[in-house]
Structures are given as C-alpha cells and as structure tokens.
Amino acid sequence: MSYVIAAPEFVAAAATDLANVASTISSANTAAAAGTRTVLAAGADEISVAIAALFDSHAQTYQLISDQAAAFHAQFVQVLNAGADAYASAESTNVAQVVLDAVNSPTRALLGRPLIGDGLSATSPGGDGEAGGLLFGNGGNGAAGGDYQNGGRGGAAGLLGNGGAGGTGGLGATGGSGGTGGWLFGNGGPGGTGGFGAAATATTAGGSGGNGGDGGGTGFFGTGGAGGHGGVGGSGAPVLGGGNGGNGGSGGYGGSGGIFYGDGGAGGAGAAGGDGGIQAQAGFGGIGGRGGSAQWFGSGGAGGTGGVGGGGPTSGGTGGFGGDGGRGGWFLGNGGDAGGGGNGGVTTSGGSGGTGGSGGYGGLSGQIGNGGAGGAGGNGTAASAPDRTGGSGGGGGFGGDAALFGSGGYAGSGGFAGDGGAIGGGGDGGNGGNGGHSGLIGNGGGAGVGRAGGRGLFGGAGGDGGEGGNAVGLIGDGGNGGSAGAGGVPFNVGQFGSAGNAGGGGSKGALFGTPGAPG
Template identity: 50%
Template sequence: MFGAGGIGGDGGLGGGGDGGAGGAGGAAGLVASSGGSGGAGGFSQGGTGGAGGDGGKGTMLGCGGVGGVGGSSLLGDGGAGGNGGNSGLVLGTGGAGGAGGQAATNNSGPGVGGDGGHGGAAGLLSVGGNGGNPGTGPTLGGAGTAGSSSPLQPVFSAVNTPAEALLGRPLIGNGANAAPGSGQNGAPGGILLGDGGAGGSGGPGHVNGGAGGLAGLMGTGGPGGAGAGVGGSDAAGTGGMGGHGGLIGGNGGVGGAGGAASSGTGGDGGRGGIAGLLGAGGAGGAGGAAVSDTGAGGTGGRGGTAGLLAGLVGAGGGHGGTGGFGHTHGGDGGAGGNASPVSGFGGAGGTGGGNSDSTGTSGTGGTGGNAGLLYGAGGAGGDGGFNDAPGGTGGTGGHGGDAGWVASSGGIGGTGGFGDVGGGGGAGGDATLLGCGGIGGTGGYGTIGDGGDGGHGGAAGDLLGNGGAGGAAGQGATSGAVGGDGGNAVTIGNGGNGGNGDQGVTAGNGTGGHAGLLVGQMGIDGKP
C-alpha cells in the first residue's frame, strides 16, 4: 500500500573493459509513494562507462524514480543515462531521465558522451519526466526525450500562461534542465506539480556540477549535475546537490557524480536532496575515480534526509554514494541519509572505493543513517572497498546507523573489503531505548593473508533489548582472524553472541556480550 521503491545499486568499476550497469530502482507502493532512483553506471578506464539504471515506476498516486547517471570513461565513450520511471496512473510526475556519462575525461583522444535517458510517461493528472542531459566529451551525446504528456496537458497549458506572466513560474510543469557543461542550477518545478530541472554538468571554467532545481508542492527534486573530469594533476569537479523534494510529496533529487581525474583527485559526489513531507531522501552521487599512480578517488555524496512524516508511508533517508576508485586512496563511501526526525529508517552507507596500490588505502564504507526519533531501523553500513594490489588490504566496513527509541534495531555493520589481507567488518549500530543492537559486519576475504576481523555488535536499548551479534571473521589463507564481540545488554535483555573466528593458528572468537543488569543472559562466545 505505502512505501518508496528501493534505490538501485551503483555499477562496478571497469578497467580496460566497460563499467558495470547501475541497478534499476524499485516500484512504489500504491499511495503517496515514489519509485526508487536508478543506480549510477560504473566508471571505465579504457572502455565505455556503464549505463545508468532505470528509475522505478509510480503506481497509483506517486512519482516515477529518476534514471541513474551514465558512467564516465577516461579514454572511451560515456555510458547512457537510465530512463525515468512512469508516473502514478492518477497523480504524480514521471521520473527524469539520467544524464549521459562524460567521455574522454582526460581531455585527449576521441570519445562520445553518453546519451541522456528518456523521461517517464505521465498519468492522468501528471507531468511527464524531463529527458536527461547529454554527456559531455569531444563529441556531445544525444539528449534524452521527455516523457509523454497527460491527456489534460491543454488544460495545464491554459492555466500556466497567466501564472507564468504573474509569478514567473508555471503552476503545473517541470523546471528546465541547465545546459550541459554550464555548471548552472536547474530551474524550479511548477508551484503545484512538477519536478525540478537537472543541474548542468561542470565544464571549463566551472568544474563543479550545478544543483538540481526545487520541486513544487508535489514532485521530485532535480538531479545534481556531474562534476567535470580533468586531465593533469588538477582536482576534478564536485557533483551538484540534488534538489529539494515537493513540499508535500516527492523525493529529494539524486546528487551528481563527481568528475574523474587523471593525476589529481576525483571529485566528491553531490549530496542527495532533502525530501518533502512524505518523501524519501535523495541518493548521494558517486565519487569520481582517479586513475594515475598518484591519484585518490572522491568521496561518495551523503544521502538526503527524509521528510518529516516520511516514516508513516515507509520512506527513509537516501543511500550514500559509492566512493571513487583511486590508486593511492579509494574514496570513502558516503554516509546514509538520516530518517525523519519523527520516524523511519536510515539510509544505507555507500560502498568504499577500490584501490590498487599495496601502500595505499581502500575506501571505508559509509556510515548508515540514523533512524527517526520514535521508531525505525538504522541504516546498514557500507561495504569496504577492495584492494587488488599484491600485499594490499581491503577497506573497513562502515558503522551501522543507530535505531529509534521504540521496537527498533541498529543497522548492520558493513562487510570488510577483500584484498590480500581482508578489511575489518563495521560495527553494528546501537539501539536507543527499546530495541536490539545491530549485527557486526563480516570481515573481508584475505586472498593470501589474513581475513578481516569481524565487527562488534551494537549495544541494546537502555531499558529493554538484546545486544547485536558480533560479525564473523573473514576467511583468510594464513593465520586467521578474530570474530567480533557481541553487544552488551543494559537493563533487561541478553548479550549478543560473539562472532566466529576464522580457521588458523592465531584465529580467535568473539566474546559474548554482557547480560542486562536486572534480567538476561550472557551472550555465547563465538567458535574459533
């Protein structure tokens, strides 16, 4: 009945091959809910950037999800943007198409920017989604087409004409997209109904992407523009912030992807937009990659905060963006967005960026967003980034978000990244008053060395609840790793079980958490 569709995952990194495609957003519930945004396409060094995922569809009363931005490429073509999801059948807005990815981000050689995604179709009392902006590069990609309009569009046009003359803004309709390469902000949507326009991607003289436009009373905030990729040792542009969602209904806009860099630092992803009253926070943009031996990846953007009453319709904070790949340092995943101050779940943290230098550092997974004050689960911590260099260590998983006061659990800690030595799992989030601590993350796989240690379980609620179980140690090829300790109970409740250790001479088990002061049992130690 209620509930926002899930956000599609970002596509993976492509080395000499193509970047991975972003996942599709989930469909919305029937009423007052929006489809999930599509995931961003993955970056490619020598091939084509990955295609952005399609946005999830609205169902009856709600907005379609925004298509994911296409992945950029250092030497090849940009990926195509994902298509926006269709509007709800009765009322809503079609999702905007995702922008095409940037081509030839080192500013040399041939390359064609990715095509923008197509906007989602309108319903009866609806507006079709804007087409996605074309990706920039030596040759500009094609712009996406706008979604089909409502059969009542002639009526909308008639009421818009005097409103625009008087107020400078239509009553019903989407804001215009800013031009590609301009770094300008998208225009606001119609006062009553309409999505914000997309921010323009960065370009020469203005490398940062523009912010997405504000939505109207109902509508989705515009996607932030992608930061410009740069050659040489300069830092790439930062992605623009997603626009604010509609005052009553509509999700925050997706943050723009950070630009890719040759020898400098990849740009940070833009922050997801803040939602309206009943909407979910926008997803943070992916951090830009850096492909030289001296470059570091950009940090993923933080997820947007959910609307004040979003928890009542199953909406929560936006997911954090994936950190960018870097040789010296993979970018950290963006933190998940917090839920409404009243109730709802926190967004998941973004995955840390990969690394391919044995002396470098893989990105840490983003911290999960905190739940609403009254009830709701904390967001899961993001997984740590991989390290594929000889002797390299995977990144640490992110910490789970903290829970609401009543009948809620802390978020699960992120899994450690794989490497010759696995990264440690993230700690589970803590409960607050009545609830259980989050489970600690599993340690990362160690290909020729130790696996990563498991994350510690989160603490139970102060009055009632069990501590979270410690995460299992990651599998390794040598001496083994230690399981995480179980979380402690406080007043009434059981301690969490300790995580199992890996097999090996020095492997160790996690210790069970303490029992509650009044009633409860000690957690069971993990097995070595």
C-alpha cells in the same frame, strides 16, 4: 579613460638606477661629515669657539636629515621593486591562463573536458561534476540534489588526479557516487551523503533517509574513495496516531583500490533511524557500507558502522548492521576490519529498549596477509517502564579468513544487553563471533565473547561465546574460543537468566601448532 602601460623591465631598471643614486649620495655625505663635523675654532676667543660650534651643529643637522632622506629613498626603491615583481607575476599568470584557455577550449568542445586542469564543479541541482583534464587534473564535484533528487556524480580524473566528490542527496534521496581516480595515479572521490528523510505528518510515516553514495574507484595506483554516510530517517509526528519513524539510510560502499597498488576505501556509516510518533514504531538504523576491495597489492577498506535505532515512546528501534570489511589485495594485503553494529534506540516513555545491530564480517585477505577483524555487536538499550523488556545485544561479526600465508582475523564480541523494568525481562546478551581461519601457515583468529543478559524480574539469557578459528594449513595455532555470557540477575526477587555456552578452541596446524583453548 586613458590606458596605462607598465613594462616590468623598465620599472626594475628605474629602481636599480635610483639605488645607484642613493649609494652615490651616501658616499658624498660620508665624505662631507669628516670635514664639517670636526671644524676647529680659529682662536681661543669666545667668538671663534661659537662659530666652530655653529658649523658643527649645522653638520650634525644635515647628517640627520640626510639619514632620514636615505631611509625614505630605500623604502621607495623597495616599493618600486615590489611593483615590478607584481607586474611581472601578473603578466606571466595572464600569459599562462591565455595558453591554457587556448588549449582547453577546443578539447572541452570536442570531449567535454579540459586537456590540462581541474574539471568544473556542477552548479545546477543534482548535476554531475565535469571530468578532469586528460593529462592532469582533478574531477569536479557533483552538486547537491533538490528535494527527492539524487546528488550529482563526481567527475572522473584524467591520467593523473583525484576523482571529484559526489553531491549530497536531496530529501530522502541517494548521495552521488564519487568520481574515478586517475588512470595512472590518483584517488577515487568520496561518495555524497544521503539526504534526510522527510518528516511525518499526522497520518503518514516519516520517510527513510537516503543511502550514501559509493566511493569512486581508481586506476593503476591509488586509494578508493570513501563511501558516503547515510541520511537520517524522518521522525514520526508527535501526536496520537502519528506515523512511524523512517529508517536510516545505508552507508555507501567504499571504492576499489588501484589495479596494481592501493587500499580499498572505507564504507560509509549507516544513519540513525527516525524517532517514532505516539503509538508508532521507531525507525531502524541504517546498515554500514561495505569496505572497498584492494586488487593486486593493498588492504581492504574498513566497513562502516551501523546506525543507531530511532527512539520512541513504544519501543526503541533496532540498530543497523555493521558493514563488512573489504577484501585484501589478491597477492598481498590484509582484509579490512568490519564496522560495529549500531546501538538500539532509546525509549522516551514506557517503551522497550532497542536491539543492537550485528557487527560486520572481517574482510578476506590476499594470498599473503591477515583476515580482517569482525565488528562488535551493538548494545541493547534499557526499558523505560516497569513491565517492559530491555533490548538484546547484537551478535559479533566473524573474523575474516586468510588465504595462503597469514592468520585469521579476530571476531567481534557480542553487544551488551539492556535492563528490563522491575517486572519486565532483561534483554539477551549478544553472541560472540567466530574467529577467522588461517592459511597454509598462520594462526586461527580468536573468537568474540558472549555478553551477560540484562537484569529484570526475569534475567535475560547470556550470549554464546564464538568458536576459535582453525589453523587449517600445515603450521599454526588454533584460535581461542570465546567465553560465555552469564545469565541476567534479577533486581530483587525473580528468575535468573540462563548462561550462554562457551565457544570451542580452534584446531592446530597439521604439522606444528597448539589447539586453541575453549572459552
């Protein structure tokens, strides 16, 4: 076939010439209209008037056709200009790509990464993403793993850019870690999600879900990558003697913030445990990932939420613990808030309720900043048979401490208890967490409240209130103590549960302040 060569500058020049022709024709038509559309009759007789009207009609028809031709001409010129622009854009793009390929090819051959541009994402199962350009570019994404194969790691960025995302883990395998952000500026890549646990057979238990991958750290400036979520545990076989449900995978840790400035990444959430088979145990919920720490300036990342316990006929699974919050920047920054505990698993027929997971601890602050809040305890679930016990609530997490200038973090409250059956016991209410302590100047954190016990023939015990945080420095108020949970109330007749103990208030600062009130 023959080749066609189009020079953009020649096409643009032709369009300009056609536009000039259109302008000339338009001027001529305007000049002609004055002499042809107003022809006077030569006399007053009918023939002269008819001839003048014929000329005028012809002139009007000519002008109408001329207007249509001018519109077509203008559209043609517009298309020609657009074509010239398209040719020029394609030409410049091709030139830029040729230059980039010429620069990146030897760099890839020598260092395994480009000089400028994004790294390639992995395509083979479990493969790692390519690193981004040395000067500028994002890291490539890791590939998902095959069965029982970890996900690939995300590629690291160069001087400027974000790290690549980690790949999802294969069956029961861990997600890939996120790539590191740019040396100067850029965010860490997120970790990959853990793989699902394998389903059980008639004789084997369900497999545990894979853990989430850790988020990538970063260079001088940037936010750490978020940790990947855990994979859901495999379910037990729904036959007599079927295996236990697998535990949910834990969330990945959040990546560290930039060396000079940047927040830590959030921890990944723990996954739900697998459901148990007949006469088998349900899986535990996965633990939430810890939030990433800041370094010089920045806040710690939030902890991940604990996973829900699996359901089952015998009993619900225990919820996972919440992840701790990340530490704030050494000089300035707040501690990260902790993740809440996961709720207990639900029973399907005749089982006891699952116990809620404990909340995570709030992160420590930097020299200037407040401690992070503790996570709330997970809730216990109700029993599904008359003689079964409700699940207990999880304990609240402690608030984080401040260092030099700042207040302690508030604590998490306990989880709610589940009710038991008509002749069963109610679950115990969760205890409140203790408030965080202040720095040299600042207030102690408030404590978490204890929750009431669940109902049943025998009421569950109420949870204790947490202790208020102390103002350990010179100036500041003590944190208030947490109130106690009431004992569980029987449905009709039965025994009341014992009430919890109220938490004490925190002490005041050495020079100024007010002690915290008891719960």
